[in-house]
Amino acid sequence: MSQRAYLDAASAESLHPAAREMLLSAVDSGWADPVRLHHEGRTARLLLDNARAVLADAVGVRADELYLTTSGTAAIHAGLTAITAARTRAGSTVVHSAVEHSAVLHTAGADGVEVGVDSAGRVDLDAFAAAVRQTGVAVAALQSANHEVGTRQPIEAAAEACGDVPLFVDAAASIGHDAVPAGWSALTASAHKWGGPAGVGLLAVRKGTRIAPDWPMDEREDGLSPGFPDVPSALAAAAALQARLSEAEELNKQHRAWIDEVRRRMAADIPDVEVVGDPDDRLPHILTFSCLYVDGEALVTALDAEGFAVSSGSACTSSTLKPSHVLAAMGVLTHGNVRISLTRDTTYAEIDRFCAVVPGVVRRIRAEVGM
Structure with missing residues (x-):
């Protein structure tokens, strides 16, 4: 296959060149146990502290407010459970x-108490604020922006509505692609979403937010992520993340314009299509559209054959x-x-070819099922 376009950055982005260079270098210097007092252990501790400081600065917290986990999912499980346990x-x-x-x-x-959303x-x-005010609430959880349709959530307003109830924010979709919102008590993210390696998650917990891990603790990450850390x-x-943030302004401007073009062309060129998510107040790099009379698996498979890596179904259950x-x-299709979802390596030629190919693929699949 001569042309491949990877358009699934919201699932995972390829390793950033800066990450690759650092990883290869750190493998030779950061392999020791950073809790040990010997020279090799102190070297690993210094490197780990440097990494923590950079990551903490990127999300707007102090280094001692940032915990490293094995994934964004692990950060959510550990953080949300520990905050809930501390507020019994x-x-x-x-x-x-x-x-x-x-x-x-x-x-x-x-x-858990689920609060509905609008069509975007x-x-x-208002319903979120009312739910948080009920008795028995330990914590409120609201993502910074949606991982499937890109719509931003009103984090600062939600934080104000929460009052003394901690606000837990899953920011995996937005870190590295959008400004970090204000007002939250705890925040999680995942490195493979911004071009870092898989296996690194972030859990930031602001001072004043109590945590109580309800599993056996050890000396690492205050018990929030026990086990030997992967320093490299x-x-x-x-x-x-540091490199991505230095590129963000230009990339976001480019990606926003290209996603706007895809939105327009899908709506204009495909009958019975629904382009979802907020068209303006959104992440710059994500777009979802749904086609009536088309099976999602067939569409993903057909587009893969045309050289496009995309996702379908729930982003959490794509398997x-x-x-x-x-x-x-x-309430949409x-x-x-x-x-x-666009990567730092996505080109306009790939976007243009995608927009040209999709309508024909949809017509072919519909014809095969007699529509």
Whole structure:
């Protein structure tokens, strides 16, 4: 296949050159246990502290407010569970939007209080505020922006509505692609979303927000992520985020314009298509559209054959292509959907070719099923 276009950055982005260079260098210097007192251990500790400082600065916290985990999902599980456990006197209920990542939904459990969203995927702020004011609420969870449709959430207004209830923000979709919102008590992110290596997650917990891990603790990351730290990967994650932020202004401007073009061309060139998410107040690099009378798996497979790597179904359950809980909560078409998300290496030629190819692919699939 001569032409491949990877348009699935929201799932994972290839390793940033800055991360690759740092990783190769750090493998030879950061392999020792950073809690040991010998020279090799102190060297690893210095490198780990440097990585933490860079990552903390990028999300706007102090270094001692940032914990490193093995993934964004692990950061959500650890952080949300530990904050909830620390607030048992207030209650144990987690209030969350209906479009949160599955890790938040699973951690909140059946006793969580779900708040609906509008057709753009934005939380009903009045309903969110009312839910948080109920007795028994331990913590509120609201993503910075949606991982499937790109719509930003009103984090600062939600934080104000929360009052003394901590606001937990999953920022995996936005870190490296958008400004970090203000007002939150805890925030999570995942390095492979901004060009860092897989296996590095961030959990930032502001001072004054109590945490109480309810699992056996050790001396690492205050018990929030026990086990031997991957120092080279942490350094690579920091290098990638620092580099990504230096590129962000130009990349975001470029990506926003290209996504606007895809939005226009999909709506104009494909009958019975629904382009979803807020057209303006959104992440710059993500777009989802759904095609009536088309199976999502068939569409992804056909586009892959044409050289395009895209996703479909729920971003949390793509291995089974279950209907997206995000799109269902928005009340929009849940099948025949495609999410594209642009990388730092995406070119306009790839976007133009994608827009030219998709209408024909959709027509062919519809014809095959007699539509």
